Amino acid sequence: MTFVGLRIVSDFINGIVFLPNVVANNPTEHKAINKSLSMATLIFDHNQEEVNLPDHSPIAEVCEEAGVPFACTEGVCGTCVIEVKEGSENLSPPTKEEGDFLGEGTRHERLACQCRIQKGRVRVCF
Numbered sequence: 765m766t767f768v769g770l771r772i773v774s775d776f777i778n779g780i781v782f783l784p785n786v787v788a789n790n791p792t793e794h795k796a797i798n799k800s801l802s803m804a805t806l807i808f809d810h811n812q813e814e815v816n817l818p819d820h821s822p823i824a825e826v827c828e829e830a831g832v833p834f835a836c837t838e839g840v841c842g843t844c845v846i847e848v849k850e851g852s853e854n855l856s857p858p859t860k861e862e863g864d865f866l867g868e869g870t871r872h873e874r875l876a877c878q879c880r881i882q883k884g885r886v887r888v889c890f
């Protein structure tokens with residue numbers, strides 16, 4: 765868990781260091797960067813752990829650290845299936861691999877190795 769926290773802190777530090785150079789010349793860029801630094805929250809239902817991730821982040825690493833098993837990491841084996849309890853609209857659209865494995869149109873089961881959290885809050889269990 766500490767590793768994830770350090771990575772997020774590192775991302776913020778990189779953003780803060782980068783920000784002044786861009787903002788000085790272009791306020792529009794400032795708004796875009798602030799938007800890109802928005803954080804989403806992934807919640808693990810079994811222990812109520814909440815992990816903050818930058819919007820549009822892959823969720824595989826934090827899911828693995830929470831105990832979700834992984835094997836192929838390419839959307840083929842189905843080992844990393846998670847159930848989305850809330851906020852499925854805040855995940856990226858299912859990939860072709862997810863459609864092939866889980867069936868078209870599913871939003872309540874996802875392959876953790878394939879999806880990203882786009883924004884907001886998403887509650888999952890496994």
Ligand code: FES
Nearest residue numbers: 835837839842877
């Ligand atoms: S690890 Fe194989 S489908 Fe995700």
